[in-house]
Amino acid sequence: MLRRRTFALTAGAIAVTRSAAAQSSGWPGKPIRIVCGFSVGTTTDLLARLLAQKLAERLGASVVVENRPGAGGTIAAAQVARAVPDGHTLMLASLALTLAPRLFNNLTFRPVEDFQPIGLMGYTPNVLLAGIAVPITSIADLIAEAKRAPGKLRYASSGPGSGSWIGCKLLEVKAGIVLEEVPYASTAQATNDALGGQVELHCPSLAGGMPLVKDGRLRPLGVTSAKRSAAAPDIPSIAETVPGYDASAWYGVVGPAGMPEPIVRRLNEEMQAILNDPSVQGTLRTAGLDVEAGSAGALHTVMADAVLSGNDLMDRIGYRPQ
Numbered sequence: 579m580l581r582r583r584t585f586a587l588t589a590g591a592i593a594v595t596r597s598a599a600a601q602s603s604g605w606p607g608k609p610i611r612i613v614c615g616f617s618v619g620t621t622t623d624l625l626a627r628l629l630a631q632k633l634a635e636r637l638g639a640s641v642v643v644e645n646r647p648g649a650g651g652t653i654a655a656a657q658v659a660r661a662v663p664d665g666h667t668l669m670l671a672s673l674a675l676t677l678a679p680r681l682f683n684n685l686t687f688r689p690v691e692d693f694q695p696i697g698l699m700g701y702t703p704n705v706l707l708a709g710i711a712v713p714i715t716s717i718a719d720l721i722a723e724a725k726r727a728p729g730k731l732r733y734a735s736s737g738p739g740s741g742s743w744i745g746c747k748l749l750e751v752k753a754g755i756v757l758e759e760v761p762y763a764s765t766a767q768a769t770n771d772a773l774g775g776q777v778e779l780h781c782p783s784l785a786g787g788m789p790l791v792k793d794g795r796l797r798p799l800g801v802t803s804a805k806r807s808a809a810a811p812d813i814p815s816i817a818e819t820v821p822g823y824d825a826s827a828w829y830g831v832v833g834p835a836g837m838p839e840p841i842v843r844r845l846n847e848e849m850q851a852i853l854n855d856p857s858v859q860g861t862l863r864t865a866g867l868d869v870e871a872g873s874a875g876a877l878h879t880v881m882a883d884a885v886l887s888g889n890d891l892m893d894r895i896g897y898r899p900q
Contacts, residue, residue, distance in 0.1 A: 605665050605841050609640035612831075613658050613669045615651025621702060621783055622651075624865050625829055626670035629699075632852040650739050652678050652685060659687035663694065663834040665841035673827040674739060676884035680892040681739045683899045690881050693832040696842055697849040698872030698880060700862065701826040703803035704741040705787040705813060706749075707780045707796040709772055717800045717819040720779075724755035732758045733779035734768035738897065742768070742781040745802040745825040751894050752820045772796060784809055785866035802826055809863045828884065829867065830877040846874055 612630050616622040626643045634641040646654040651674040661667035676689045687693075708714045714723060714731075724731050735743045743759070750757055760777050762768040765786060772780035773795055780787075780796060784807060790796040791813075800816035801807050803826035807815075817823040831849065833842075852858055853871035862869050872880075 605838075605844075606637060606639045608666055609642055610637075610665070611642055611644050611667050613654045613667065614643055614645045615647060615654030615669070615674065616645070617647040618645055621785060621865060621867075622670050622672055622829070625699060625862070625867065628858070628861060629670065629831070629849070629852065632855075632858065633848060636848050636851065650674050650678060650681055652682055652687075655689075655693075656686050658832070659692040659834055661834045663836035663838075665833065665837055665845070668696065668831055668833045668845075669693075670829065671832045671881075672829050673744075673884055673888075675832075676881050677739050677744075677888045679885075679899070680888055680897065681899055689885060690878070692835050693881075694835050694837040694842060695874045695877035695881060696831040696833060696837075697846040697874060698828065698830045698870060698877040699849070699853060700867045700869040700871070701803060701828050702866045702868065703784050703801040703807055703815075703826040704745045704781045705784045705791070705801050705810070706745060706799045706816065707772065707782070707787055707790060708799055709775055709778055709780075710795065710797055711775060712778045712797075714778070714799065715797065717814070717816050720799060721753045721755055721819070724753070724757060728756040729758050731779060732760050732777040733781060734772055734777045735759045735761050736765060736768065737761055738900070741783060741802070741825070741827055744891070745781045746779070747895055748802075748823060748825045748891060749816065749820065751891065752823045783866055785864070788866075803868070807866070808868050809866050826868075828880050830872070830880070832877070842874055 612626045614623050614626040630641040630643050646657060655675055658667055658669040678689055679685055714720050733746045737743060746757055765782055768780060771777050791798045798813045800814050803815055804817050804824035805815050850871050853869055859869050
């Protein structure tokens with residue numbers, strides 16, 4: 579009886595292995611879609627398009643980017659979670675995916691369980707900037723002024739879950755200060771008001787903020803990553819003044835849960851090769867990404883940790899899903 583049961587389990591394992599091999603042997607059998615939950619020109623979109631171009635070259639197949647913006651990326655995520663897990667539908671995922679349950683009600687997906695991690699691409703920080711007329715030249719100055727006059731310093735926010743919102747909310751929590759949030763519908767308007775002095779602080783993406791720094795129009799105080807960014811090594815990290823601070827956003831590629839392991843492995847291998855290309859690294863650095871190519875397992879850990887840290891931040895500021 580025991581021997582027969584062992585054989586049955588072994589045969590089942592062989593059947594699963596053969597099934598996975600059969601599903602993956604003809605892959606890709608049609609165009610691969612990389613779904614992007616944000617509009618053209620965003621960091622997520624730029625990463626998706628670069629990856630699509632390089633994957634197409636390496637696989638000798640058609641790889642297209644499909645932009646499905648809206649609701650903080652949740653429209654795209656719901657579409658990918660429902661897709662057939664055959665390796666032909668992928669998503670350029672980011673921190674927005676793991677924050678979604680704490681920002682929106684009635685989601686139709688779970689940010690970890692309903693997706694298959696494929697590979698980590700890296701991290702990108704925002705950069706906290708001050709107006710040139712604002713008498714603040716460092717994070718230490720900002721904290722001192724905020725403690726002297728709570729709520730006096732205003733920061734431009736792109737809304738809950740955005741990099742600017744997370745960066746400033748986490749600074750409030752970690753430094754024990756109070757800032758005033760001023761919401762904006764667009765980064766362009768936020769930038770204009772920061773330049774005009776309507777708000778003292780602005781926290782755009784590093785790629786979006788560096789031209790303002792280089793032109794001397796806004797003053798950099800710190801990047802929101804745990805350490806200095808390779809894209810702007812002269813700008814200190816906020817963590818150098820506020821230990822434990824890290825509001826950088828991760829980026830990686832996922833697919834729907836249930837993808838055959840051989841396809842996941844092949845995609846990760848191709849991603850590793852692409853991200854280790856010096857010319858690609860230079861392009862990504864210009865886009866503000868600190869490249870950190872990682873395995874499917876590494877991305878799973880990042881996603882799970884991001885859910886926990888996001889829950890902690892939302893609990894501490896008392897934010898409830900809308």
